[in-house]
Amino acid sequence: MAFMEALLQVSSTGTLICCSLLLLAVYLLFFRSQRDENEPPGPKPLPLLGNLLMLDVNKPYLSLCEMAKQFGTVFTVYFGPKKVVVLAGYKTVKQALVNHADEFGDREIMPLFHDFTKGHGIIFANGESWRELRRFALTNLRDFGMGKKKIEEKIIEETCHLQEEFEKFEGKPFETTQLMNYAASSVICSIVYGRRFEYTDPQLRNMVDRANESIQLSGTASVQLYNMFPFLGPWLKNYRLLMKNLALDIKEVSELVNDLRQTLNPQDLRGFVDSFLLHMQNAEESGEKNSLFNQQNLIFSVGNLFAAGTDTTSTTLRWGLLLMAKYPHVQDRVQEEIDQVIGGRQPVTEDRKKLPYTDAVIHETQRFANIAPMSIPHMTSCDVHFNGHFIKKGTCIFPLLMSVLYDEDEWETPHTFNPEQFLDKQGRFVKRDAFLPFSAGRRSCPGEGLARMELFLFFASLLQHFRFTPPPGVSEDDLDLTPVVGFTLNPIPHKLCAVKRSQNEI
Template sequence: MEPGAVLITGCLLLLLFLLLFRASAGQGPGRLPPGPTPLPVLGNLTHNVLPLYQSYRRLCQEYGPIFTVWLGPRPTVVLCGYEVVHDALVEHSEEFSGRAPIPLLKQLDQGYGLVNTNGERWRQLHRFTLTTLRNLGMGKRLLEQRVQEEAQHLTRAVAEKQGHAFDPVPDLTRAVANIICSMVMGTRFSSDNKTFQELQRLILSYMCYFRSLPAQLYNTFPGIMHFLPGQHQRIFREQERLKAFIQAQVASHRHNLDPSAPRDLIDCFLLQQAKERGKEQTEFKDENLMALVNSLFIAGMETTSNTIQFALLLLGKFPATQARVHGELDREVGRARPPALEDRLRLPYTNAVLHEIQRYVDMVPMSLPHATTRPTPFRGYLIPQGTTIIPLLASVHFDPASWETPEDFNPGHFLDENGAFRKRDTAMPFSAGKRACPGEGLAKAEIFLFITTLLQSFTLELLADPGTIDLALLRRAFRGQGLSYELRAIPRPA
C-alpha cells in the first residue's frame, strides 16, 4: 500500500474511533462518567500501569468515585469508595449483577461454569453451588470438624520443625487445599503426594499469570494475543493438565457413585445430572461440572491460603498484637481443647485482628469485572447495558471516609469503645451483592480456625527484623510471583 493511502486509512480510523468515543462516552448526565481521553486502539492502557488497582485509585482522585477508562476499544466504568460500590452492588444488585467477558477465562472454560457466565446458566449453577456447599457442611458443625482436623494436621507439621526456620507457605497451601478437595471430590492428600503438589503448582502458576500485565493485554486484545507466542500459551498447556486431573476425578466418581450417599460436590452434580437427563434446557452438563470444579479449586485454594500466609507474616511483624491474641486465647479457650467457631463470640480482639488482616492485606483489590444487565441510571449517568464495571475493592478498604487509619494495620478498626467486636459493612473482602464469593462462610471458618489453632500452640517469630519488612512492597510483589518468607514457630510453654 502506498504511504499516502496508509496515512489516509490511519486518519479515517482515528476519526472513526473519535466519533465512536464521543457518541458513547459523553460526560454529561445520561452518558458514561468522565475519565481520561483514550488513545486510538490502545484506549487508556498507557494510564493503566501496574499495579492496576493503584492506577485506578490515582484516577479516582482526579475524576471522582465513578469514572470511565477504555481498555482497548471497550469502555469500562470503575467504581470507587464504599458509598458508591455498596450502592451499585447491594442497592442496585440486579442491574450490576452481570459478568463482563473475561477472554482469558473464556479460553479456559469455553463459556461454561459459574465464574464467567450469565443468565440461566449462572443462576442454576450459583443456586446449585450454594445449596450443595451448605448441604456438605458450610455453616454447620460438619465443616467445622473438617477444618479442625486439618488444623491439627497443620499444627503437627509445624511442630516437626522443632522451632527451626521454615517457609510456612507449602504447609499452609496444602492445609487449605485439602479442605476444598475434601468438599469437592472427597479426597485428602498427603504432603508427599506428587499429583497434589502438581495441582498446587498449576494453580499458583495460573493465578500469578492472571494478575500480570501480559494477562491484561490478552484480555484487552484476545483476537491478536491468542495467536502470538507468550506466557498465555504455557498457561493454556498447563490448564489442560488440570482439566485432565478433574476429568479423571469425574470419571472415578461416576464409576463409584452411590445415589443414596453422595460424598461431595461432584457426586451431587452427577446425581442432579441424572435427574435432568433428557431435559433440553439442563445446565447439568459435564462441561459445566469441569469448569465449576476448576473455579472452586482456584478460589478455594489460592485466596484463602494467601490470606493466612499474610496473616502469619503480620502477626510476626507485630509481636505485641500476637501477644495480646495469645492472652485472649489462653483466658477464653485454654489449651485443653482446640478452638471452635463458637469461640469467636468470646474472642473479640482475636476476631478484630483477623478481620483487620483481611482488610489490610486486600487480597482481591479489584472484583472480577461485572456488567450492567440493562440500561442503568446511576448517580447522574446512564450506563448502557453490557458495560464492563470494575468495583475497586481496594478503594473501599482504604477509604479515608470509612476508616480511621486506612493505611495502617489497626485491629481497633473492628472494636468499639468498650473493646467489643464490631462488624463493619465497609469491609468487603468477599465483594458484595449477587456476585459475592459463594465460599465466604468456608473461607471465614478456615481463617479463624487455622490461625487460632496455630497461635494456641506457637509463638511466631520472623527471621527478618520486623521493622525492615515493607508490607506494601510485599503485597505488590506477591501478586506477580506469590509469597515466600521464613519464620520460626516456637512452642509455647504450658
C-alpha cells in the same frame, strides 16, 4: 526507475494518509463516546491505546484509586479499546451491587475467562446457567460444609495436620506458601470430592502448583494485554502457559470425577461431585435435553470451587502470619486472649464470640491485605441511570474493592494495619459496613461462610501453638508488606520461624 520510485512514494504517502484518517476516526469515535450526555466522566482516551499510558499495568488498582480522586466515584476509563466504568468508595459500590443488584449483577467475561470456561461453571457465567449452578453450589456447600458440625471437624483435623508439618521445621525458617495451600486445598477437596488429600500426594501438589501459577500469571501485564487485544494470544508466553495449565487441570479433574462416577451411591453422597453426578444421572434417565447438569459444567464448577477455596483462604492466612511476625505486640495480645479464654484445648467455631481481639485481627488482616482489589468484573444487564450518570447495557464494571476497604470516610487508619478499627471502647468486636472483602450482592463469594470458619480455626490454632518471628538476622522492620501482583495479591516470597510455644506459655 524514477517512475517506480515516484509511484512507491505516492503509494506510501497514501497509505500513511489512510492510516492517519483511520486513527483520527477511531479517536473521534472514542471521544464522542466519552462525551455522550450523562455518561460517567473520565480521562480522554487515545486511539486503540485508550488510557493505558495513564495506568500502571502491573498495579492498575492503584492508578484507578488515584483517578477516582480526580473524576469522582463513578468514572470511565479505557483499557485499550475496552470501555470500563469504575465504581469507587463504599457508598457507591454498595449502592450498585446491593441496591441495584440486578442491573449490575451480570459477569463481564473477558477473553481470558472465556477461554478458560467457555461460559461454563459458576464464576464466569451468566443467565439461567449461572443462576441454577450458583443455587446448586450454595445448597451443596451448606449440605457438605458451611454451617455443619461435620465440616468444622474436618477443618480442625486439618489444623492438626498443619501443626505437625510446622513442628517438623523445629523453629527454623521456612516458606509458608505450599503448606497453607495444601491445608486449604485439602478442606475444599473434602467438600468437593468427599475426601482429603495427604500433603505428599503428587496429585494434590500438582493441582495446587498449577493453580498458584495460573493465579499469578493471570495478573501479569502480558495477560492483561491479551484481554485488550486477544489476537496477541499465540505470541504471549504467559497466555500459552495458562492454556497448558488449563488442559492439565481439565484432565486431572476429569479423572477424579470418573473415579467417583464408578463408585457413586445415591444413598450415600460423599460431596459436591456426587451430588452433581446424581443430578446428571436423573436428567439422563428422564430424557431431559440441554440439561445444565452436564460434564462441562461439572468440571468447571469443580475448578472454580477448588481455585477460589484454595487461594483466598491460604493467601489471607499467609498475610495473617506475616503480619503477626511484623507486629509482635499484636501477636502478644492475640495469644494472651487465646490463653485466657481457651487455654490448651482445641479452639472451636463458637470461641470466636469470646475472642473479640483475635476476631478483630482476622478481619483487619482481610481488610489490610486487600487480596482482590478490583474484584472480578461485572457487567450491566440493562441500561442504567446511576448517581446522575447513564450507563449502557453490556458495559464492563469494575467495583474497586480496594477503594472500599481503604475508604478514608469509613476507616480511621485505612492505610495502616490496625485491629482496633473493629473494636469499640469496651474492647467488644464491632461489625463494619465497609468490610466487603467477599464483595456484595448477587455475585458475592458463595463460600464466604466456609472461608470465615477456616480463617478463624486455622489462625486461632496456629497462634495457640506457635510464636511467629522473622528469620534470625531479620528484624520486624525488614519484613516487606509489598504484595506480589497476580489475579489476587499475595505476600512477597518470605520465610518465617514458627517457634513452638511451651505448655507453660499456653
